[in-house]
Amino acid sequence: MFLQKTKNFFFTDSYYVNSNFFYIRIYRWNPYLSLKPWFNIFPLKLQINSKFMILDLLFYIKNNFDSTLTFRRSCREGICGSCAMNINGLNSLACLNKFSLSNSQFLTIYPLPHFSIIKDLVCDLTNFYNQLRLIQPWLIRKENFKQEILQSKIDRFELDGLYECILCACCSSSCPSYWWNYQKYLGPAILLQAYKWLIDSRDFSKFMRIKFLNTKSRITKCHNITNCSQVCPKKLNPAKVINFLKYFSQF
Numbered sequence: 001m002f003l004q005k006t007k008n009f010f011f012t013d014s015y016y017v018n019s020n021f022f023y024i025r026i027y028r029w030n031p032y033l034s035l036k037p038w039f040n041i042f043p044l045k046l047q048i049n050s051k052f053m054i055l056d057l058l059f060y061i062k063n064n065f066d067s068t069l070t071f072r073r074s075c076r077e078g079i080c081g082s083c084a085m086n087i088n089g090l091n092s093l094a095c096l097n098k099f100s101l102s103n104s105q106f107l108t109i110y111p112l113p114h115f116s117i118i119k120d121l122v123c124d125l126t127n128f129y130n131q132l133r134l135i136q137p138w139l140i141r142k143e144n145f146k147q148e149i150l151q152s153k154i155d156r157f158e159l160d161g162l163y164e165c166i167l168c169a170c171c172s173s174s175c176p177s178y179w180w181n182y183q184k185y186l187g188p189a190i191l192l193q194a195y196k197w198l199i200d201s202r203d204f205s206k207f208m209r210i211k212f213l214n215t216k217s218r219i220t221k222c223h224n225i226t227n228c229s230q231v232c233p234k235k236l237n238p239a240k241v242i243n244f245l246k247y248f249s250q251f
Helices: 002-010 054-064 126-134 153-157 176-181 188-199 206-213 227-231 238-248
Strands: 021-028 038-045 051-053 084-087 090-093 098-100 106-110 117-119
Touching: 021 054, 038 054, 051 054, 054 098, 054 106, 090 227, 126 188, 188 206, 188 238, 206 238, 227 238
Parallel strands: 021 106
Antiparallel strands: 021 038, 051 098, 084 090, 084 106
């Protein structure tokens, strides 16, 4: 592993408690144990100027302290969205979240809030992906096409700020409206995806998509709290998109 080759750079062998002593607290829960959720606290001694990603820390703990620690990860480049979790109170991607000893000596990691937990930092996203399936996230055409569908540069430009969404669920799990109405309200991530397909010039089902969204709960449960825009790791603005959808749904 990458961390095993460079651990001497990040970590020191000194066992004296000093200002370089760093504590990482991780939420744990195992469905196969008859125990309530608990925290594991791992004390680490870091080099003074060490800077690394949270995902590197989790790998180091899993490889050297507790192999049962469970979390999702894949690309390590902020593309797949697998390693979304709550880090020091903010939803973020562990592979993009940098941590420096100069900022704090304490780090707390939770799974994404208000999702069912499968184990440790792994959430159950079944409902989230079922809602994505409801908006039909694919091009719907009147005829079968056998060749590439071209777009003008202007039409393509309209998709900027939408196609970058990686469905990490950071925004939806930070939305109080989604916490309370997750069975009815689609949430920021799914609504942003719905808007992307709605304004795509290659799609011929705009009225059908608007009709599906035009209900009392699928859009209107949003109260513009804007937590979603603040935590998005790709710096997108789901709150603005939802306001556009509210406008379209009036017609």
